[in-house]
Amino acid sequence: MEETKGSILNGMHFLCAEDNDLNAEILRSMLDLKGASxxxxxxxxxxxxxxxxxxxxxxxxxxxxxxxxxxxxxEASRRIRTSRRPFGKTIPIIAMTANAFAEDIVRSSEAGMDAHITKPIDENKLKECMLRLLASR
Incomplete structure (x- = not known):
């Protein structure tokens, strides 16, 4: 298993939206294991x-x-993007959904999301996504 301190996620802080308690716990555990909060x-x-x-x-x-x-x-992504807070325009927003059809990806992009990953969240896909988003900034 990859060491925590070697992970791109180590030290990162995420604001997460997840209404399913089990999915939220899995997400929290995965991030904790990689040194993220x-x-x-x-x-x-x-x-x-x-x-x-x-x-x-x-x-x-x-x-x-x-x-x-x-x-x-x-709607939440649109509101963050149009927030009175200037960093709302630049913070990476990653869609998490079981829907992986092309129209879902387009809808996420139209709402201001920077990336789209499917559930259940795979830590390698999240790391790749973060690397791509950080490299583009």
């Missing part, structure tokens, strides 16, 4: 509120479940 919100409205209250650079990225109660991930 996260704050998990159970709906899009909570994620937007947590983002609005955050400091610049408090989070390295947002992991956004797409299908959630109260406010879905698409």
């Amino acid at each position: 996260c704050v998990i919100c159970s709906n899009g409205k909570q994620v937007v509120e947590a983002f609005e209250e955050s400091e610049p650079d408090q989070y390295d990225a947002v992991l956004m479940d797409v299908q959630m109660p109260v406010m879905n991930g698409y």
Whole structure:
């Protein structure tokens, strides 16, 4: 198994939107094992509120479940992108969804998401995604 300190995820802080308790626990455990931390919100409205209250650079990225109660991930992403907080325009937002059809990827992009990964989250795909997003900044 890869050592924590050698992982791209080591030391990163994620703001996560996940309404399923089991999926949230799996995500938290996976990130913990790689030396990353996260704050998990159970709906899009909570994620937007947590983002609005955050400091610049408090989070390295947002992991956004797409299908959630109260406010879905698409709307939450749009609100982050149009936030009064300038870093809302640049923070990487990664869609997390079981839907991997081309139209789902397009819809995520149209909502302001930078990447799209399928559930269950594979740590290698998350690492590759973060490497790609960080290299493009």
